[in-house]
Amino acid sequence: MFKRKVLFFAGALCSLLLTLTFLTGCGNGDEIVITIMASGARQADSKVFVDAFAQVVETQFPHITVEATLLPDDQYYTTLAARMASGEAPDLFLVQPRLGGGANSVFSMAEAGRIMALSGLENWEHFPQSSIDDMSFEGRPYAISSGVAFLGTYYNSDMFVEHGIHIPQNWEEFLTACQTLLDAGITPIVMGDMDSFMIQFGLYQIVANQVYPINPDFDLELYEGVTHFTDPIWVQAVEMYAELYERGFMASNTLGIGQAQSMQMFVDQEAAMTFNGSFNLEALTATDEFEAGFFALPANEPGKPLFTAGATSAGFAVSSTTDYFDEIIDILNLMTDGESELFDAWVNQPGSISIYSGQELQHDIFEDVMKLYQEGHSFYWANQAWPAGLNDEMSVWFSRIIDGQDVTPFDVTQAMQNHFEALIGN
């Protein structure tokens, strides 16, 4: 009797499961779910792109449901790497140009066969070749970026005017401006070096003026063993950045201050300048108390041209495991058509500087650096050519200089060279 009851319940359970399975499979066969993942933070007063993407795509393509995920930067890299490793990549996700950003760089992803070539897109002619090249691997584009991002120097223009300081055009003028501010009792620059990635914000601007103008192929030759980080031009770049700390131009105790705190200090007018990126425009100009400006750190010698550190922004790539490549290409064609609602949402992301042909510069604050970029006076961010993790080693060693340890700029470059060789397996 007991056995019969058990059999009955087991049979009923199996029937129920089969029915549910059947019903689930009987949905509209055309309906699909596309997953999109990006990094960033939600702002109270503006809509993030992935949400706008979901809304527009679901309206324009009624058979598509979009599952959008937005994660803070650190969490994004970790989550993406974990999902990649487990074969559960989202259909569309952000990748960094070249080798930048480590595991989620377009080179790493394409080389590992994790993303698909986007050669079939319709609107490539509206993008500058440099942007396409930054997102290409072995001659084929694998991701599409809406714009460019700059590292630069945000400054309090009211303070500059008050102390008769003009925007410096070379390193000497920059140091003089810092000294003038310091003499007036104003902290010239604030950085949040407790978030050690911030060290890159200033240093890469110096490298764009001290290393690449002398040898644009420096990074390529690094891999061939022709150039080394210990070469005088790189040591000089590190020395110049260290000089800002040695001469007291940086706020004190920056290793105890995080990025958010340093940005708040700039907004609160506790320092005249901070090195940061165009991507943090909103946070750094969130005040009516003063007018903020932005210039490329003039790490050039007098009489030599100024270069800005401008890089193609992160762009969307399509996972090689997606089942909906054709549908995604349709969406990307809509996103890059220059007129659709989806296009507007894409190019008007907060802090975004569009490079799509015919688009006007939205933020006047970036006018000068954009001009340099368009004139070809721009180099990519150094870490975009490095293997993942080298920037961390650089930050670790440079923070020892800030900490007052017995470390020289040459030691920093030596550590970078050693780590570089370990990372590429030499």
Place this chain on the structure above:
Amino acid sequence: MKNKSLVLSSRMYLFAIPALIIYLTFWIYPTIRLFYYSLTDFNGLSPNYQFVGLDNFRQVTTSPMLTDAIGNTLIFTVLLVIFGNFIGLALALGLNAKIKGMGFYRSAAYLPTLFSAIVIGFMWTYVYMPDRGLIASLMHLVGLDGSNFNILGQSSTALHGLIIVAIWRSIGTTTIIFLAGLQTIDHSLIEAGEIDGCSQWNLIRRIKIPLLRSAITINIILGVIAGLSTFDLPFIMTSGGPGTATHTLMFAIYRLAFNEQRFSLAAAFSVVSFAIIIVITGILVLYMNKREVEM
């Protein structure tokens, strides 16, 4: 002849199969894979990886990263366990007294445990912030120079700054365990001690602490495990810096795997860390159990 157990029918073991499958799938299999990856050059992305033998272990054991991380982790663990237990015990003794509003005090002592690591990390970076943080402001208030108070920004003090936060976070749990232990002590023993003229200090030393052996063992083991596996506070509060001053074993593994894209090296690092943690915890458990039996 069938071998029938008087305690449990052999058929009942079948019911353990679902749990066993879950355990094997989600714990044993990934652990075995971790060992496997430690012998390859897998970078977490490319499916084409090679078997490299013990190369990763050679790199790990010769890397200063391992010695730095082990040193920091051991200092973190030892200080967390010692100070965490002393403060927890003192608080528990205080909270075991019969005074008005004790429920409130006990809740207040447990409150820090309820916050997530993110909240705690964010909050304490403002407590520690140089010149403008809570501690620096208090220093200014009493006429001290708070502008140079920079506990997280100096390699000599950053780890201690994190240990203070870890103690603050775990003190609620430690205290509750001690408090539960104190409340199981037979009151007649305390009364006997008092009749014999024991001072309060002797009551604690000769009666209460010996009878808290089990609670002490639990707290030490929990503290050691928490200390050896510390990751969240260095990650949230210092990014492992300044330099490598707050690199712990787990942080170093994270950096190798996710920042440097060297999953196989991180796997080897994990295996070495696993061995270190097992050995330390094993020795400690054996020692503490032996001490308890001797009591």
